[in-house]
Amino acid sequence: xxxxxxxxxxxxxxxxxxxxxxxxxxxHNLPPSDVLTRLRGRTEPSQTGTAAIVDAxxxxxxxxxxxxxxxxxxxxxxxxxLIEPNGYLGVTEERALPxxxxxxxxxxxxxxxxxxxFLWAEDTVNRLTFEPGFPDxxxxxxxxxxxxxxxxxxxQFWDEVSDTAENLAAEAAFxxxxxxxGVHITPELLQDTAFICGSAEIG
Numbered sequence: 001x002x003x004x005x006x007x008x009x010x011x012x013x014x015x016x017x018x019x020x021x022x023x024x025x026x027x028h029n030l031p032p033s034d035v036l037t038r039l040r041g042r043t044e045p046s047q048t049g050t051a052a053i054v055d056a057x058x059x060x061x062x063x064x065x066x067x068x069x070x071x072x073x074x075x076x077x078x079x080x081x082l083i084e085p086n087g088y089l090g091v092t093e094e095r096a097l098p099x100x101x102x103x104x105x106x107x108x109x110x111x112x113x114x115x116x117x118f119l120w121a122e123d124t125v126n127r128l129t130f131e132p133g134f135p136d137x138x139x140x141x142x143x144x145x146x147x148x149x150x151x152x153x154x155x156q157f158w159d160e161v162s163d164t165a166e167n168l169a170a171e172a173a174f175x176x177x178x179x180x181x182g183v184h185i186t187p188e189l190l191q192d193t194a195f196i197c198g199s200a201e202i203g
Contacts, residue, residue: 003184004152004154004172004175005153005154005172006154006171007174008170008171009168011170011171011174012170012171014187015050015187015190017050017054017085018050018083018085019110019170020086021111022084022109023083023087023089023090023107024083024084024107024109024177025082025084025090025091025106026076026079026081026082026180026181026183027079027103027105028078028105028181029078030103031075032073032074032075032080032082032196032198033196035082035099036198036200038101039099039200040200040201041071041199043196043198044060044070044199045197046195047072047194047195047197048192048194049193050085050190053070053072053197054085056072057069057086058085060199064199066202067201067202068199068200068201068202069199069202070085070087071197071198071199072085072196072197073198074189074193074194074196076183077182079183081183081185081189082107086111088117090105090108090109091107091109093119093126093129096119097121100122100123100124101123102123103123104120104121104181105121105122106119106177108132108173108174108177110132110170115131116131116133116170116173117132118132120180126139126141127142128140128142128146132169132173133167133169135150135157136157136158149176149179152179153172153175154171154172155172155176156169
């Protein structure tokens with residue numbers, strides 16, 4: 001348990017367009033093609049780097065009249081990373097929980113209005129869901145199992161809130177995801193990866 005919010009302080013500064021609204025999901029031992037199938041998706045042209053996937057995501061939303069969500073995927077060790085610019089399928093329980101059958105699914109989301117969510121699922125079971133900006137309210141079958149890791153990651157609980165401390169909820173969500181998966185997201189990964197891409201219907 002080493003990662004903290006400070007380890008992801010670069011994200012908003014270096015990837016401002018993506019940081020405005022995104023969903024990051026990690027799925028264990030399931031290749032991108034299988035994850036896309038579970039999300040009832042279809043393939044899209046591959047893209048390199050997050051600038052390209054952000055452009056592709058908004059282009060697809062326009063072309064589909066906001067009916068399809070763009071998903072960029074790559075393999076990181078034993079995990080498949082999914083990035084949805086301006087998306088939220090990874091934290092939508094109706095989609096994520098069935099897709100998590102037989103595997104671990106860890107996802108976090110932020111939208112342009114500051115709404116956020118974190119989901120940890122195991123084999124179709126919601127183990128933990130909470131809003132990173134309000135970590136005191138948690139639900140799932142194991143709502144308190146990760147409390148120590150959540151404190152270490154840098155989430156601000158009510159009894160710890162400081163008027164002077166910077167709110168790093170989004171960065172803490174990256175750190176907690178690393179605790180659950182062992183996957184460290186780096187600037188180079190986001191900038192240089194040739195992503196396998198797909199899309200899925202929204203709703």
